[in-house]
Amino acid sequence: MTPRKIIGYALIALGFLLIILLGYGVVEPFGDTSQAKDMGGLLNALAPSLLLPLAIFLVGVALARGGRRR
Template sequence: MNARKYAGYTCVALGFALIVLLGYGVIDPIGGLPAHAASMRDVLIGLMPSVLLAVGAFAIGLLLLRGPKK
């Protein structure tokens, strides 16, 4: 296995693990939820940085695994 595939699998696993940990509430969101959240919109905006980080790591991993076009 070359370094590109290893990095791809690592990124996919990291993205999946972050989403699972956020879902179970083991880790707090990076953005921090507003203490005075009046609606679900405010809560989702507070979660956005953490979720986007996890989805980005997953997407980068998939791109690395796909490899260059021939």
């Protein structure tokens, strides 16, 4: 197993861990959710908190999958 795949799997696990911690309330969202008046405002406040773990997860998938196959 190459170091690239190990780092990829570690990033996938980190992405899952961050989402789980956000769900249980251990990690607070980055945005100010108290000012949200409707669902759109709430989603705008929570977007950075949810997109960061998603981006970490997708980078991990790209690394674990490997390069282009010919």
